[in-house]
Amino acid sequence: MAFVLDPAIRKIPKAELHVHIEGTVTPDMARRLAQKNNVSLDPSIFSADGSRYQWKDFFHLVTSVYDSMAQSIRTKQDYEDITYDYLTRCAAEGSIYEEMIAWGSQGDAVGLSYPDLIEGMAAGIDRAQRDTGIIGRINTALVRHQPFAKVTQEAQTIAAFPHPYIVGLDIAGGEQPGDIPKYQPLFDMIYAGFGRKPGMRLHAGEAAGPQNVRDALSLNPRPTRIGHGVRSIEDPLLVADLAANGTVLEVCPTSNVLANIYGSYADHPLRKLMGAGVKICLNSDDPGLFGDSIGEVYQVARDHFGFSDAELLTATKTAVAASFAEDAVKKTLLDKIRQYESGFFKPARTQGPGLRPAP
Numbered sequence: 586m587a588f589v590l591d592p593a594i595r596k597i598p599k600a601e602l603h604v605h606i607e608g609t610v611t612p613d614m615a616r617r618l619a620q621k622n623n624v625s626l627d628p629s630i631f632s633a634d635g636s637r638y639q640w641k642d643f644f645h646l647v648t649s650v651y652d653s654m655a656q657s658i659r660t661k662q663d664y665e666d667i668t669y670d671y672l673t674r675c676a677a678e679g680s681i682y683e684e685m686i687a688w689g690s691q692g693d694a695v696g697l698s699y700p701d702l703i704e705g706m707a708a709g710i711d712r713a714q715r716d717t718g719i720i721g722r723i724n725t726a727l728v729r730h731q732p733f734a735k736v737t738q739e740a741q742t743i744a745a746f747p748h749p750y751i752v753g754l755d756i757a758g759g760e761q762p763g764d765i766p767k768y769q770p771l772f773d774m775i776y777a778g779f780g781r782k783p784g785m786r787l788h789a790g791e792a793a794g795p796q797n798v799r800d801a802l803s804l805n806p807r808p809t810r811i812g813h814g815v816r817s818i819e820d821p822l823l824v825a826d827l828a829a830n831g832t833v834l835e836v837c838p839t840s841n842v843l844a845n846i847y848g849s850y851a852d853h854p855l856r857k858l859m860g861a862g863v864k865i866c867l868n869s870d871d872p873g874l875f876g877d878s879i880g881e882v883y884q885v886a887r888d889h890f891g892f893s894d895a896e897l898l899t900a901t902k903t904a905v906a907a908s909f910a911e912d913a914v915k916k917t918l919l920d921k922i923r924q925y926e927s928g929f930f931k932p933a934r935t936q937g938p939g940l941r942p943a944p
């Protein structure tokens with residue numbers, strides 16, 4: 586049954602820190618772009634009726650299916666359009682802020698330069714903000730399931746283009762235990778190229794266990810956020826460390842269940858982590874691939890994890906505080922949250938391409 590966003594959830598302001606830009610592309614959008622760009626997509630990535638993506642297991646999803654789908658996105662204009670499409674859909678669901686992950690090497694795979702990819706996203710961010718008020722920023726990721734020489738090349742490309750909307754750095758892709766410390770020199774190179782230190786967050790503790798989170802936290806400076814990090818629950822001392830340091834876990838409950846990291850919401854440790862004092866925010870990860878949305882994630886948190894409205898708003902406040910956006914942006918976001926608390930916040934009604942009319 587198609588998801589319907591409850592109006593009571595829609596009116597709560599949301600902020601998301603963990604979403605991959607190519608992963609926002611719906612099957613329809615991928616086919617539309619593929620047709621425009623004269624690209625034939627591997628038909629096995631779609632379900633028989635074409636309405637959703639399909640995958641064999643987690644690694645197959647984050648490597649093969651993701652990469653095949655992303656072949657449809659080829660130009661600077663495409664990146665502007667998918668960014669605008671995603672942000673306006675989020676704004677209509679009550680999101681006020683989206684920090685999106687760009688993969689440094691994705692452009693290489695389709696013959697698009699990295700500056701064009703980032704500038705395309707930046708144009709989509711500006712257009713969506715003009716039309717709906719939503720604010721977007723970018724985290725750039727090194728992709729770890731590649732040869733180290735290729736990742737090094739990717740880091741050089743990132744270091745040479747410090748766009749002001751790039752507010753954070755990340756490691757993403759197929760998680761391998763023990764692989765994080767070797768990336769420290771690459772991050773140091775990026776810091777030098779930027780002449781500033783963007784925020785640091787890493788994917789860890791999703792497919793691999795708590796040691797990967799410990800490895801992530803050993804980087805200098807220590808990351809203030811962990812992408813997923815849910816498998817930290819397997820190590821009580823690590824959980825205590827996260828709580829004591831206020832490290833925020835970007836939890837993606839729908840993604841974790843759909844990618845079969847956990848068999849069901851009942852098995853998911855979100856509540857246990859919160860109970861141990863760990864700060865969390867709520868995220869969709871790859872909403873186009875998974876067929877969900879940030880609104881659906883908030884609704885799942887209420888319906889399957891028993892979040893009250895106050896707890897949903899706390900997740901938003903945690904995301905705003907932990908975001909890597911500049912102070913002026915954070916102030917604007919906090920003003921919107923205060924508007925909600927005084928009964929004056931209204932989600933955007935402007936529709937983007939392909940968007941159903943807002944209720």
Ligand SMILES: [Zn+2]
Nearest residue numbers: 603788812870
């Ligand atoms: Zn992710």
